[in-house]
Amino acid sequence: MKNKFEGTLVLYKVALRLSFKAALPWIIGVVLLAVSSQVAYANIFPTPEDQRNLAMAVQANPAFSLVFGNADNLLTAEGFTAWRTVVLGSFLVSMMSILIVTKQSRAKEDSGEEELIASSVVGRYAIITVAIAAAFSASIIAGVTVAASLIATGAGVDSSVALGATLATSGMVFATVAALCSQLASHSRAATSFAVTFLGFTYLLRGVADTVDGASWMAVLSPLGWAQKTEVSTTNTYAPLFVLLIIGLIIMTVAYLMRSRRDFGQGLIADTPGHARAGRDGTIQGLAFRLQRSTIIGWTLAFVFIGATFGYLLTSVGDTFGANEGLSKFIGAEGASNINFAFEFAKTLLTIIGIIVAAYGTQVIFRLLNEENSHRIEPLLSGAVTRRRLFSSHVIIALAGTFSSLTIVGVLIAAITHINNTNIESVEVILQALLTIPAMLVLVGIGIASAGMRPSLRGIAWVGIAVSFGLTILGPILQMDDKILAVSPFWHVADASASNTSLLGTVVLLSISLCLITAGYVGYRNRDIART
Amino acid sequence: MMTENVIEIQNLNKSFGKFKALSNLSLSVKKGEVHGFLGPNGSGKSTTIRVLLGLLKADSGAINLLGGNPWKQVAQLHKNLAYVPGDVSLWPDLTGGEAIDILAKLRGNFDEERREQLIKSFELDPTKKSRTYSKGNRQKVAIIAALCSNVDLYILDEPTSGLDPLMEAVFQQEILKEKKAGKTVLLSSHIMSEVEALADHISIIRDGTIIETGSLSDMRQQSYSKVSAELRAIPPDIKQAAGVKNLVIDGNHLSCSIETNELENFMKILANNGIKSLVTEPPSLEELFKKKYENPIEQ
Ligand SMILES: Nc1ncnc2c1ncn2[C@@H]1O[C@H](COP(=O)(O)OP(=O)(O)OP(=O)(O)O)[C@@H](O)[C@H]1O
Numbered sequence: 044m045k046n047k048f049e050g051t052l053v054l055y056k057v058a059l060r061l062s063f064k065a066a067l068p069w070i071i072g073v074v075l076l077a078v079s080s081q082v083a084y085a086n087i088f089p090t091p092e093d094q095r096n097l098a099m100a101v102q103a104n105p106a107f108s109l110v111f112g113n114a115d116n117l118l119t120a121e122g123f124t125a126w127r128t129v130v131l132g133s134f135l136v137s138m139m140s141i142l143i144v145t146k147q148s149r150a151k152e153d154s155g156e157e158e159l160i161a162s163s164v165v166g167r168y169a170i171i172t173v174a175i176a177a178a179f180s181a182s183i184i185a186g187v188t189v190a191a192s193l194i195a196t197g198a199g200v201d202s203s204v205a206l207g208a209t210l211a212t213s214g215m216v217f218a219t220v221a222a223l224c225s226q227l228a229s230h231s232r233a234a235t236s237f238a239v240t241f242l243g244f245t246y247l248l249r250g251v252a253d254t255v256d257g258a259s260w261m262a263v264l265s266p267l268g269w270a271q272k273t274e275v276s277t278t279n280t281y282a283p284l285f286v287l288l289i290i291g292l293i294i295m296t297v298a299y300l301m302r303s304r305r306d307f308g309q310g311l312i313a314d315t316p317g318h319a320r321a322g323r324d325g326t327i328q329g330l331a332f333r334l335q336r337s338t339i340i341g342w343t344l345a346f347v348f349i350g351a352t353f354g355y356l357l358t359s360v361g362d363t364f365g366a367n368e369g370l371s372k373f374i375g376a377e378g379a380s381n382i383n384f385a386f387e388f389a390k391t392l393l394t395i396i397g398i399i400v401a402a403y404g405t406q407v408i409f410r411l412l413n414e415e416n417s418h419r420i421e422p423l424l425s426g427a428v429t430r431r432r433l434f435s436s437h438v439i440i441a442l443a444g445t446f447s448s449l450t451i452v453g454v455l456i457a458a459i460t461h462i463n464n465t466n467i468e469s470v471e472v473i474l475q476a477l478l479t480i481p482a483m484l485v486l487v488g489i490g491i492a493s494a495g496m497r498p499s500l501r502g503i504a505w506v507g508i509a510v511s512f513g514l515t516i517l518g519p520i521l522q523m524d525d526k527i528l529a530v531s532p533f534w535h536v537a538d539a540s541a542s543n544t545s546l547l548g549t550v551v552l553l554s555i556s557l558c559l560i561t562a563g564y565v566g567y568r569n570r571d572i573a574r575t
Numbered sequence: 576m577m578t579e580n581v582i583e584i585q586n587l588n589k590s591f592g593k594f595k596a597l598s599n600l601s602l603s604v605k606k607g608e609v610h611g612f613l614g615p616n617g618s619g620k621s622t623t624i625r626v627l628l629g630l631l632k633a634d635s636g637a638i639n640l641l642g643g644n645p646w647k648q649v650a651q652l653h654k655n656l657a658y659v660p661g662d663v664s665l666w667p668d669l670t671g672g673e674a675i676d677i678l679a680k681l682r683g684n685f686d687e688e689r690r691e692q693l694i695k696s697f698e699l700d701p702t703k704k705s706r707t708y709s710k711g712n713r714q715k716v717a718i719i720a721a722l723c724s725n726v727d728l729y730i731l732d733e734p735t736s737g738l739d740p741l742m743e744a745v746f747q748q749e750i751l752k753e754k755k756a757g758k759t760v761l762l763s764s765h766i767m768s769e770v771e772a773l774a775d776h777i778s779i780i781r782d783g784t785i786i787e788t789g790s791l792s793d794m795r796q797q798s799y800s801k802v803s804a805e806l807r808a809i810p811p812d813i814k815q816a817a818g819v820k821n822l823v824i825d826g827n828h829l830s831c832s833i834e835t836n837e838l839e840n841f842m843k844i845l846a847n848n849g850i851k852s853l854v855t856e857p858p859s860l861e862e863l864f865k866k867k868y869e870n871p872i873e874q
Pocket residue numbers: 573574591594596614615616617618619620621622623
């Protein structure tokens with residue numbers, strides 16, 4: 044038995060060093076999320092009255108519950124920090140965990156790198172163990188760092204430790220999920236997307252549980268829902284974390300059992316023979332489409348699902364607004380009507396979706412860089428294909444995919460709210476979705492520009508997405524200055540419900556996108572094609 | 576403008592950051608020849624080829640490929656050339672047959688009959704997913720995709736690494752066919768027997784510079800043949816004979832290496848001393864290249 048794990052320790056040290064680099068941005072992100080909340084709270088909400096107003100504002104806008112979960116306790120800094128960090132922070136740490144596990148196990152197996160290692164003196168379970176151990180370590184480091192930095196800023200020890208433990212546990216559970224997916228899938232890309240899809244689904248599941256009346260039972264189906272049950276800063280209960288750890292242990296056992304049954308480099312689902320001829324794929328566009336096919340299908344299904352969910356959400360929220368007039372008056376400064384609140388909410392949802400769509404577009408365009416790193420671009424360019432044509436083949440998919448996704452979501456939300464007789468104007472919702480496109484396009488444009496000019500700087504595209512998300516969802520509640528909020532392209536999106544909307548922002552966004560895309564094309568024409 | 580040389584590189588320089596991969600490299604490949612491109616690992620063969628393919632931008636130097644500029648006239652020039660990399664990576668989800676079609680169709684001049692014939696000769700199963708191919712089979716996909724295109728120039732970068740000896744023989748046959756048809760081939764390879772069998776002309780690169788270029792027979796002249804003979808008597812002045820190296824005498828038996836262009840004279844000396852038995856080994860380029868790889872600036 045022991046020799047099945049032989050070599051684990053040696054490999055673990057290497058993996059830890061390699062994973063640390065990958066983990067760092069995620070850890071920094073979570074620490075920033077937690078510490079900024081803790082520090083900002085005292086400055087922005089100094090008096091009990093400010094704090095009560097905050098609590099009301101948060102309760103009034105279901106978008107907050109959707110993203111962060113319900114707020115138990117906004118009257119203390121710790122409570123505020125916990126509310127902002129538990130769900131979103133768990134999501135970030137889990138994402139990190141998944142990427143580490145698939146990178147340390149399947150990705151290496153596919154590239155043949157691991158074969159060198161596997162053929163030397165290591166046991167069958169060494170590689171999966173190392174991957175899980177690296178992700179566990181990174182999750183624990185993330186949790187400890189968050190707890191320590193919160194305590195350093197003067198936060199209560201009990202809730203800081205509980206928060207750190209919650210984050211670490213979430214990360215560990217999803218590490219085991221990723222390990223299981225790595226055994227099922229036939230290659231690393233599929234393994235990552237299985238695990239990430241599962242994470243996204245569980246996130247949405249608890250979002251629905253937190254926002255839709257009578258759906259709160261759904262939270263038990265989601266690991267992130269269990270993470271919320273620790274009630275950090277109010278009760279600091281650890282029992283849910285033990286439940287999560289047991290679930291993780293079970294998943295892990297299944298993953299090990301599968302590993303012992305699986306051939307090296309293969310999934311449990313074997314490859315079948317395919318066509319002897321290429322047919323339609325024999326064009327550069329056809330090839331790009333073929334390569335992106337599963338990405339396109341996966342994201343489109345996700346957006347149909349999200350659009351439908353958000354449509355129902357909006358319907359149920361419309362009722363809440365109607366019922367609570369005092370609340371409505373409170374958030375809608377100057378005598379705005381219920382319809383406007385509902386529309387305001389729809390607008391926020393469309394912005395969140397716009398940011399997710401931008402992540403989709405960025406992923407599509409970065410696939411081109413993956414192809415380059417795998418040396419699959421050279422044979423194409425040594426055929427009679429221009430670089431412009433090759434670049435276009437993926438840019439077209441990124442643009443068409445993102446445009447259609449936002450439109451689909453807009454139409455779905457409009458249709459569902461219409462069927463349910465809410466007071467929201469269908470046309471305005473669809474129009475609003477279309478108006479969100481230029482802002483989304485700026486973010487995708489950053490991805491296109493970096494892929495074309497400097498692939499080594501492609502991280503900027505993800506930073507842009509993260510910053511837009513932070514500013515959109517947190518900026519207003521932290522009462523940030525308009526000048527800072529204006530950094531997010533989504534701040535400039537016109538309001539389809541306003542009678543005299545200025546389209547200046549839209550025009551500026553479109554111009555910036557155009558410049559970025561052009562920069563991508565020029566850069567791609569003029570740089571070396573090599574490993575990036 | 577059409578030059579006589581299909582490839583003409585003058586004073587090409589290329590650096591990756593601080594590392595100078597190619598320095599003042601000059602290379603010409605004539606129309607209709609198979610040009611062997613040899614050199615130790617990391618000497619810059621693949622880098623040169625990538626510059627020729629317009630994948631890397633030269634820092635300086637004049638490059639003429641098929642009468643055009645490889646960086647600027649990519650699509651137009653590439654209609655007339657086909658490339659096989661040494662480390663073929665294919666789209667994991669596509670079958671070999673699909674990969675061949677894509678690669679060949681992108682180029683244009685695509686010969687259906689030749690495709691079928693090559694798939695048969697190389698015994699490739701085109702319905703398998705690329706992920707499940709062995710290294711040699713991935714290599715075959717790239718070779719077939721290149722050879723089924725009707726082009727003037729083949730650029731092959733270690734095309735047969737991973738092929739078994741039978742397939743290596745098929746490959747050599749197919750290249751000789753192309754040569755007969757007047758096609759030009761730039762062949763980078765570490766397999767000396769392959770180069771000897773195919774190449775007319777050879778260039779040797781070391782540390783990013785061409786240190787030697789010449790026809791295969793020129794190279795042979797510089798190489799040594801091995802001779803082992805039993806004579807009636809060993810002539811005392813045999814040590815002084817021109818071009819002799821590593822002479823070992825054991826009674827009436829001698830063995831030595833001899834410069835190929837001195838072989839004739841040496842044989843006369845042996846004949847004058849009554850040959851009882853004689854074994855000669857043909858000149859080995861392998862030995863010669865090993866030496867060149869080690870000491871480039873020896874001469
Ligand atoms: N993108 C790159 N960035 C940095 N250095 C590079 C890059 N590509 C190649 N090199 C370096 O340039 C040198 C020449 O590499 P090249 O691939 O041309 O060698 P080669 O002659 O083809 O060797 P081999 O026989 O092993 O294939 C090597 O030292 C290599 O490390």
